Amino acid sequence: MRVIVSGPVTQDHLDDADLLADIAPTSFVTNGLSTPPACGLPVEVWPVCPMQPEATRVIARDYTLCQNADALVCVGDNPHLVELARSYDLPVYEVSE
Numbered sequence: 001m002r003v004i005v006s007g008p009v010t011q012d013h014l015d016d017a018d019l020l021a022d023i024a025p026t027s028f029v030t031n032g033l034s035t036p037p038a039c040g041l042p043v044e045v046w047p048v049c050p051m052q053p054e055a056t057r058v059i060a061r062d063y064t065l066c067q068n069a070d071a072l073v074c075v076g077d078n079p080h081l082v083e084l085a086r087s088y089d090l091p092v093y094e095v096s097e
Helices: 011-021 057-067 080-088
Strands: 001-008 027-030 043-045 072-075 092-095
Touching: 001 080, 011 072, 011 092, 057 080, 057 092, 080 092
Parallel strands: 001 027, 001 072, 027 043, 072 092
Antiparallel strands: none
16 A cells, blocks of 8 residues: 655554554655655655745645555644545544644
8 A cells, every 4th residue: 555654654653554544555655745664665755846836836746645645644734635635535544743
C-alpha cells in the first residue's frame, strides 16, 4: 500500500495505523516537506512546485499525492490533505501532535 506521510510520522505512528486503520505501507509518497521513518521502504517524493503561488503550491500538490497513493498517515494539522484523502476514499490515520 502506497502511503502518504504528512508531518513528523514515526514508526510508532505507522504501527498504530496498521493496527487501528489497517494501513500497512509497502512504500511512501511525500511532498518533500515530511519524511517517513527510516524503515527501508521506497519513498517517492513529489516536491512542491516553486513556480506556483505560495498560497496554493502545497494545496495543489495534495491532489497529486492523493491521486498516487492508497492511504494517508497524518501527524499534526493538515485539514486540506485529510479532507481531500477522504474525498478520494483513502483510508486515513490522523493524530494530533
